[in-house]
Amino acid sequence: MIVHPLRTLALATLLLSFAAATAQEFDWERYEGTDIRFMMNRHPFTDWLEPLVPEFEALTGINVTLEVFPEDQFRQRRILEVSSGASTLDGYMVMPGQVGAQYLGANWIRFIDDLIADPSLTMPELDVDDFFGGALSTFEEDGRLYGLPLQIESSLLFYREDLFEQAGLEGPPETLEELREYAAALDEPERAGFAMRGRGAAATSQIVNLLYSFGGEWLDADGRSALASQESQEALRYYADLLRDYGPPGPATLHWAEVTSLYAQDQVAMIFDANVFRSIMEDPAQALDVVRENTRYAPLPAGPAGSVPGVLVWGLAINHASQNPEAAWYFIQWALSKENQIDTLMAGVPAARASAWDDEQFQATAPADWIDASQRSFDMGQPFWNPPVVPVAEVRDAYGLAIVAALEGQDVAQVLQQAAEEMDRIVERAGR
Amino acid sequence: MKSAADFIDRYARYVFPLPAVLAIVVLIVAPVLTNFVLSTYDYFVGGRPIFIGVENYTRAFGDARVWNGIRNTFYFTFTAVPLQLLLGLGIAVLFNREFFGRPLARTIILLPMVATPVAIALIWALMFNPSLGVLNYFLESLGLERSLWVAQRSLAIPSLVLVDTWQWSPMIALILLAALQGVPIEHYEAARIDGASGWQSFWHITLPGIRSAIVVALILRSVDALKTFDIIYVITEGGPGIASETLNVLAFKTGFQFFHAGYAATLLIFLMTIVLAIAYLLNIVRRRT
Incomplete structure (x- = not known):
């Protein structure tokens, strides 16, 4: 495009006088x-x-x-x-x-x-x-x-394309139901099917992805804990079954470091954790060759309420x-x-x-x-990967205890009921 | 200047201990008092402190998690310390004999004690890992079952005791070795002439000879074990769940993660009372020996 100098000048003058007449224009040196x-x-x-x-x-x-x-x-x-x-x-x-x-x-x-x-x-x-x-x-x-x-930042599904091919699985799982089927198909004595965090409070930032995708929330409309809701129970039950059936031994100790190193060392076929850990999977000093060459990424598979990752x-x-x-x-x-x-x-x-x-x-x-x-x-993304309350760490701790108890096979409805009551007490205590 | 010198001369008995007294007041008395005052407040860090009297204490007495913490503190301490005493005594007796390479072996056995606790805790955490850890590799090569180690509720504290024992048995050995070397050799010679067996001379000469050293080692180790923090926090964070959460770990979480400074101060008063009580009891035992 050919720009006519005179016309540009005229236009600029016009704009300037207009701007000066209405408001002061943006000036980097004003302060x-x-x-x-x-x-x-x-x-x-x-x-x-x-x-x-x-x-x-x-x-x-x-x-x-x-x-x-x-x-x-x-x-x-x-x-x-x-x-x-x-x-x-x-x-x-x-x-x-x-x-x-x-x-x-x-x-x-x-x-x-x-x-x-x-x-x-x-x-x-x-x-x-x-x-x-x-x-x-x-x-x-x-x-x-x-x-x-x-x-x-958000969490992603990390998966091994080569293992998917061997097991005859196509593409990444699109739903949480599919994720469970894939985990079952990939699970072997020497290599777990799926892993994500399980270490109490540290796991809440990951399990919240499931909570949201099952339609759960941190708080109900009255601002009280919603952790005992039907959706929250389904999310925790799904999570605990998945890790108990197809996860590595001792899931209640898994922090991000354990999750990523198990995956990097070919001990698990799929993990769900922060997307930034791609750097680990690309580092020859930390990840085995077979992992570096075959890792693929997909968003959180959808649950009954869709795919709602926390960011x-x-x-x-x-x-x-x-x-x-x-x-x-x-x-x-x-x-x-x-x-x-x-x-x-x-x-x-x-x-x-x-x-x-x-x-x-x-x-x-x-x-x-x-x-x-x-x-x-x-x-x-949903911004509240943490509970939207003041005493965040204490509430995470209470939810974390329920997560560990569920991983140990305790009754999900009961442990969540306890967690919800505890959460309300914590919020009340911090607010007085 | 002369008057200052006079003053010091006259009150030397007050002037000379002054720096030590000041240090004790500033570093020990003041923090303990502050902590006590803090324990009577409801203070959520960032909010306004509210005076609540003994409410933190009544709450703590009814708090199942506090009792769990006390139970775990005792379980940990009274498993770890006797084990360390037994091992430490064994090592001391062994090192009290002449053998080739003794100076080198003595240095090596001290290494766990001088290593940074957080660093060794990180290494142990790696070794405990049920899938990648070297401990399960050893178990398997011996034909044994894999263990979950700290990932299993019932094994969490025993595993931590293992780490603590590995780290602190050498200290007990060191104290007892010094005491052993003070037991007069003539006593053993006399016993041998009288036809005493090895066991008999250990029981009737060695043990009585080092009894007060044993009590000192017990006091030092018990007090230290009761307030163990680094290895527990780094390896399990008190988990799984709260299966290995000691009173000290709970107080740390309450204060520095949950920001309830007043309640944390209360828990620390509990811990301090327990530590003082046990130190006192052991001291009575020491005076009797």
Whole structure:
């Protein structure tokens, strides 16, 4: 297309005068000289971000201090600062699935709808809808947004194509019923058919995928535990039978490290765990050749309520007490821009923008079925891989005890009834 | 300056112990008191502490999980420590004799004790793995059945006892060996002349000679075993379920994972009481010997 210089100039002048007449237009240098402070988890995203901060400072003239701590320390410091109302902290990294309920309940997070709605404060190319549905919905509360996602993870089915062929099975299982049949067909004395986490509280982040896909929920409409529901019982019964019949010995000790190493060592034909563990299956130091060469990926098979994976999302949010919410918002927009999210993804962090995953350069670096299965999971994802309550760890622990008891063959209805009652007690206790 | 020197001279008996007293107050008395105060609060970290008096204590007495923790603490300690005493005594008696390569063997036997507990716990966790672990490989090559080790409720604590015994028997051996070397050789010579058998001289000379060392070793090991944390947390996290959850592990989870600082403080007061009571009882035994 040939662009006529004069016409372009005229159009630009027109647009400029129009913009000037209606509102101030977006200007990166508007908050030049402002100091902002962000608290970050020592996470691969932070490792990627730190060296690029001078770029942002050069672009905007805003001075950024990143305070980075290892995860446990990061959480403790963050809660200290936000609960004290310290106004010098402008923003932080946050995992809504973990502390969202607590932080929202205490009003420690600033909603960002007003910032997004203001064209003088938001870059025109932000494109909020570009973030995966499952990632963005994590930051939604009553239709309002309180942050933007920076990365998204979900769990996938890892399976061995060579073993499928030997057993005469075609393609990945599409439903949970099929998954059970496949596990039965693949199960051998020397190699289990299927494995996923079983170690109490650690298993809840995985079994929640089954809970949702059977139509279960963490809480009922009244905000009380829904773990004893019919759907939840069916999910746990399915899970326990699957692992007891076709799982490796001692399923109640399986954490992700055990699940992935059993699979990497050819001890199990299919596993369900976080998609990021692809790196283990591609590493010759950790996975046997036969595993590296034959591993394929598929989304969570569908249950009676469809395929509803839980997604794990990290993002950036603005501190409620920040004196510089606009400058903090500038930083968030820049850090999560389309170009930067591609860069993030290329650095090995599962970025939260769909456009980044569509990037050709990235697509050349990962198996097509893994990308496809991941993207589908991110779109379908349910953000609450953790219970949406304040005492998350304690509730996970209570559910975890039920999971272990079910794996040991105890009555599912009974152990879930106990877990539900315990969960209500825990939530009540933390809320007084 | 002279007056300062005078002052020190005059009150030397107060001045010299002062650093030690300060250290004890800051490092022991203050934390224990703080912990006690904390135990009277309902404090969900991040929320507001609410004074509730003895409510944490009444709750703990009725909490089945606390009793499970106490039971497991005792089960672990009173299986591990006697086993370690027996093995440690055996090793000490063996090393009290001259044999080729004794200095080297003595160094090697100390290795488990000097290794980092978390590191050895991680290695044991790998070895216990029912599918990939080397322990089941050994069992199978001996023609035995595979075991589930820590994956089975009834075997979880015995497996942990195995690790603890492997790690701490050498310490008991070390203490007893020092004591053995203090038993006068003349007693044995006299016994031999009187025609005593090996067993008799062990029973009537060796054991009485090292009795107080045995009690010291028992006190040190029991107190330590009661508050074992690292190997249990790393290998089983108290599982399967709560089958190997000791009071200490439960208190850690309550405080640092569930964020109930007040209740965790209460559980630690329970643990401290148990530890002090057992140390006291053993001390009485020691004074009698």
